[in-house]
Amino acid sequence: MKKVAIVGGTGYTGVELLRLLARHPEVEVCAITSRSEAGRAVADIYPSLRGEYDLAFTKPTTQTLAQADLVFFATPNGVAMKQAPDLLELGCKVIDLAADFRIQDVSVWSNWYGMEHACPELLDEAVYGLPEVNKASIIGADLVANPGCYPTAVQLGLLPLIEQGLIDTQYLVADCKSGVSGAGRGEAVGSLLCEAGDSFKAYGVAGHRHLPEIKERLCVANDGAVGMTFVPHLVPMIRGIHATMYARLKASEHSLDFVQGLFERRYKDHPFVDVMPIDSHPETRSVRGSNMCRIALHQPQGEDTLVILSAIDNLVKGAAGQAIHNMNLMLGLKETAGLNIVPLAP
Amino acid sequence: MKKVAIVGGTGYTGVELLRLLARHPEVEVCAITSRSEAGRAVADIYPSLRGEYDLAFTKPTTQTLAQADLVFFATPNGVAMKQAPDLLELGCKVIDLAADFRIQDVSVWSNWYGMEHACPELLDEAVYGLPEVNKASIIGADLVANPGCYPTAVQLGLLPLIEQGLIDTQYLVADCKSGVSGAGRGEAVGSLLCEAGDSFKAYGVAGHRHLPEIKERLCVANDGAVGMTFVPHLVPMIRGIHATMYARLKASEHSLDFVQGLFERRYKDHPFVDVMPIDSHPETRSVRGSNMCRIALHQPQGEDTLVILSAIDNLVKGAAGQAIHNMNLMLGLKETAGLNIVPLAP
Amino acid sequence: MKKVAIVGGTGYTGVELLRLLARHPEVEVCAITSRSEAGRAVADIYPSLRGEYDLAFTKPTTQTLAQADLVFFATPNGVAMKQAPDLLELGCKVIDLAADFRIQDVSVWSNWYGMEHACPELLDEAVYGLPEVNKASIIGADLVANPGCYPTAVQLGLLPLIEQGLIDTQYLVADCKSGVSGAGRGEAVGSLLCEAGDSFKAYGVAGHRHLPEIKERLCVANDGAVGMTFVPHLVPMIRGIHATMYARLKASEHSLDFVQGLFERRYKDHPFVDVMPIDSHPETRSVRGSNMCRIALHQPQGEDTLVILSAIDNLVKGAAGQAIHNMNLMLGLKETAGLNIVPLAP
Amino acid sequence: MKKVAIVGGTGYTGVELLRLLARHPEVEVCAITSRSEAGRAVADIYPSLRGEYDLAFTKPTTQTLAQADLVFFATPNGVAMKQAPDLLELGCKVIDLAADFRIQDVSVWSNWYGMEHACPELLDEAVYGLPEVNKASIIGADLVANPGCYPTAVQLGLLPLIEQGLIDTQYLVADCKSGVSGAGRGEAVGSLLCEAGDSFKAYGVAGHRHLPEIKERLCVANDGAVGMTFVPHLVPMIRGIHATMYARLKASEHSLDFVQGLFERRYKDHPFVDVMPIDSHPETRSVRGSNMCRIALHQPQGEDTLVILSAIDNLVKGAAGQAIHNMNLMLGLKETAGLNIVPLAP
DSSP states (O other), rough: OOOEEESTTTHHHHHHHHHHHHHOOTTEEEEEEEETTOOOHHHHHHHGGGOOOOOOBBBHHHHHHHHSSSEEEEEEHHHHHHHHHHHHHHTTTOOOOSSSTTTTTHHHHHHHHHSSOOOGGTTTOOOEOOOHHHHHHHHTTSEEEEHHHHHHHHHHHHHHHHHOOOOOOEEEEEEEOOGGGGOOOOOOGGBBBBHHHTTEEEEETTOOOOOHHHHHHHHHHSSSSOOEEEEEEEEEESEEEEEEEEEBBTTTTHHHHHHHHHHHTTTTTTTTTTEOOOOOOGGGGGGGTTTEEEEEEGGGGGGGGEEEEEETTTTTTIHHHHHHHHHHHHOOOTTTOOOOOOOOOO | OOEEESTTTHHHHHHHHHHHTTTTTTTTEEEOOTTTTTTTTTHHOOOGTTTOOOBBBBBHHHHHHHHHHEEEEEOOSSHHHHHHHHHHHTTTTTEEESTTTSSSSHHHHHHHHHHHOOOOOGGTTEEEOOOHHHHHHHTTOOOEEEOOOHHHHHHHHHHHHHHHOOOOOOOOEEEEEEEEEOSSOOOGHHHHHHHHHOEEOOOOOOOOOOOHHHHHHHHHHTTTTOOOOEEEEEEESOEEEEEEEEEEEESOOOOOHHHHHHHHHHHOOOOEEOOOOOOOOOOOOGGGSSOOEEEEEGGGGOOOOOEEEEEOOTTTTIIEEEEEEEEHHHTTTTTTOOOOOOOOOO | OOEEEETTTTTHHHHHHHHHHHHOTTTEEEEEEEEETTTTTTHHOOOOTTOOOOOBBOOOOHHHHSSSSEEEEOOTTTHHHHHHHHHTTTOOOEEEEETTOSOHHHHHHHHHHOOOOOGHHHHHOOOOOOHHHHHHHHHHHSSOOOOOOHHHHHHHHHHHHHTTTTOOSSEEEEEEOGGGGGGGGOGGGGBBBBHHHHOOEETTOOOTHHHHHHHHHHHHHTSSSSOEEHHHHHHESSEEEEEOOOEEBBBTTTOOOHHHHHHHHHHHHHHTTEEOOTTTTOOGGTTTOOOOEEEEEEGGGGGGGGEEEEEEOIIIIIIHHHHHHHHHHTTTOOTTOOOOOOOOOO | EEEEEEEESSSHHHHHHHHHTOOOTTEEEEEOOOOOTHHHHHOOHHHGGGTTTTOBBBBBHHHHHSSSSEEEEOTTTSHHHHHHHHHHHHTTEEEESSTTOOOOOOOHHHHHHSSSSSSSTTTTTOEEEOOOOHHHHHHHHHHHEEEOHHHHHHHHHHHHHTTOOOOOTSSEEEEEEEOOGGOOOEEEEEEHHHHHTTTOOOOOTOOHHHHHHHHHHHHHHSSSSSOOOEEEEOOSSSSEEEEEEEBSSSSSTTHHHHHHHHHHHHHHOOOTTEOOOOOOOOOOOGGGOOOOEEEEOOOOOGGGGEEEEEEOOOOOOOOHHHHHHHHHHHOOOEEEEEEOOOOOOO
């Protein structure tokens, strides 16, 4: 059994790691830390985990964490970059579920995240953990930046088109919708049931931190600049992201059937992407609790605007599940170990 | 007191007419009809109306309806067009809340609605009841086509831009989200709480009946063809429509301040459109139960794509409230009579 | 026009007072206070009130408040009792929507609320503002304690039975369910959509502060001690309280028809209690946004346990609406002024 | 691998069986039937099962079903009783998830279910499948009546008290709350999101079919008559049942600690009952998707009324999970096989 530790286990990403790792056949959680809850049993905070873990939260000392083969940071932005260097030094592998290592351009990162980067020298070594793009690099990596939730849904929907040069990459639109768990378990008025419930709104239209992440990665695929308008919205539901993407085909001779075939081939060997039949409408509940991304393609009225629909569970494929996928690759385990979950519907 | 009748009062549009008309100072409901519920008291089906109406549902005979000064059709598509000619003949004014008179091009209508039109000769006379465009014509009209819910939210967000020729009208995107009440009170698996709840999806991407309505009206404003990709989505909430629209400015010298000023001037004399300050994010709950449309404008990163956000209550400004607005104009009453409602939030 | 002021206007009770007072024909809001939001416009925090108020929040000085004929305290427990004496001295009437004046027994109050009472000498003068019991006293009162939300729903369901001595008052059960707005707009993890949504639980079973309030008032009606088990639950909805009460009839000869008649007579002259037909099931949405309490009676299988169902909107009849009802009585206005609202359903 | 078949697989109970059986290590689904959907692939109706099953729905012929070692009936009441005799004859074991074999008293059954029983002679042989009571009998059974959802939650909360004679069994109260999935996937107005959402109500207070089932089973435990008032309520959530039970202790010397110990011993060897610490409040989400029943005990103010809280997932412990538990026992498999699921929270 491999040993892993989780830093910052009281948030939704942390508890989701615990849920998934409780059934992982080759990994055990040796430590889970929280400054504020140190000493408290895991099941006290999450009764859904009663009987699953004997662990109590501890303080996040390097000593405690260094027992682990791999450490997950399920912490706010800016935490992992301070502690990762020591852990890497001691031979631990590290996966950051926050944004510290997602963006290579450190000045872009500092602008959007409003702080200096604590270890820019590690960015070179950090691998962007989207297995559908970087599987080989992840296998050899010691430090992985787990992608953001929106960037996961958006990239999986656009990459095949960009890689093949089929679309106008200057005027992409990603209209994205997220459940409220994306805002975390923090006490925020906007996440109250009475504020977010039975209502719908856009937020952060002027600029959301996931935009530079998406653009940097799409630029790599495009081998050149990409123009994108990205608008996130808040949906009165707990889990789920749905991205609706609009892209103009460069040449009108490309039929939807051709594009559908392209997507199917692109993701054939990737167990967590499901290309649905043409004209499907993926529901977020069809991936609830699972690591699957479901994608469907449309070409309304046969015109030259493609509509790509992409649905994930933001806490799984958008966070903890993708992190475990990366862990499996980094530790030489079976790619799908612990992630073989049937979605919960209804 | 003017007298009005409602045909098809058991659906959500019908009951919303009843809610609003119960407090209208100058109108009384003299008849409400339903084939399936004839004989049953209104409050039996809608306990929220206990004590408000003594009426029972009756059969929709022309004789019953002809007592009214104005008849609302809150019926499925294809009903009003059969009964309106007789009522008009007898001197009743008619407002159809369904789609029978919304589209002037009868062949387009037949294609999308899958039936022959029963009285194409009335289309000339029918006025499209969007008061922010057609107030003068509505005042003199005997027959008004109440706009669809999506078309209301989308047109109010795009009209000022199109009228002034500021945007590229060939590649408009309207990414729209509706609460489940938009699907009506019919028994449909997809509208069950366990199907639509805690989930999000697109639907009808291949083509939704509100698209030809939107395009026909925008073409009038544009004095030429318009290209639009329209994708509706289902939100796990009861009421509300949120339209997120993407449009490219033709000339980059138009600042967001300029566009904001344009919207404010355009809607200055229209009591039910609220142009919010730049960078606002209208929530659907901020219009819940009211006839208001709230609009906000964004120009992310100062690039040339405008993002227009538009929020309405689909049952009020998107249906019953707009119908009463039209009724007020047609019957010579105060424009805002009976519609002076503070939204219910939280 | 009478003038009123609201202390603590940023919570749900405060904004609900604003919603209702915006349409009150004889009252205007002259000041609204909030320490934390002083200087901010009301519509900034509640966009649903855009266009309704020009007011900005101010600091709650006695000077500001004393302009008003009547001051509402929509504050946490323990605030009104400090400021009320000065305001009463200056001739303002006062309604406290919190608990400071609800319980006459000051030692019971201190035990449950965990603080010393600041002005026990005012308790004698304070009138418990349940108009269905105390209308005459409220009319002459300067200081009214607005009842709690649960106590309102429970008392209206049990009072007719207790007043007539029909039930065993030693083993009453009140199983109550509340929407999340009952917990207020404070930042609390338990009120997050992701914690309270799509789930159901009891809370405070060991003892909830509304229990001593209910018991004290029922003892008055009973002219003797009352035994009650009160269990509150949290429902994944925004507004609404549903109380399900179980009481054993003393004498089996009392038929349900007899009890129904008793309730109908008891509430005949009370405009905000609706005794529904036998075997009805009041839904909380049937009172959403309105000041109505709907009650229905059942006697399952004809046995001697009565089941009483009582539904209110916790923010209206359970808080702001009842406060305005009390204000109308205290200021000599029409009892129903400003409260003539049709519930919002669906 | 054992083979099982499912009759009536399109409802929520059917799809939940499919979800759970997809990961069962020793069982495979050889047939799934539906008259209305015959020929359609399972994943067409439930995209959450894409990639899990190659099966299409077939017609429910005895021939098809008889290939299986065990047949689940996930059908409406009245179906299993017609087809079970033939299947038992052919050597199949049968579990009925509906009510046909739940009640031994055939006249009581006929009264409540409004039909004649088709095979009363099988009732003797039918075992009531609550493993916490009947494990030994289930192991040897060919025909098992899977308990109702409410009866499961209620019995598990009351049985230890009744078996030990600690409470007054003449005035039990079970105030129960269910998510909307309990009403099934049928097209019913009352289950629409716009009817059941953001609202709360009681239903069936006059008499619900689960009452005679509960009473019959509690009478067996009590060895004598039992009096119960049972009131079900509808909660605006998808899954979950919460039962709040009120029982009076016969002797006041029994402390809550004593009762707690009794429950812990009673359920020590039962893997799917979790007796939580005193004063806990089980949330339905803490069992979402799992077969666990969580129970907590309270004695408010130390008086002689016990409050017992019991929470299950109605589709798992209240239906499909309990059926698989019964299947495991009947087929000689490990009791917990396929049911080792961590609840999905948030």
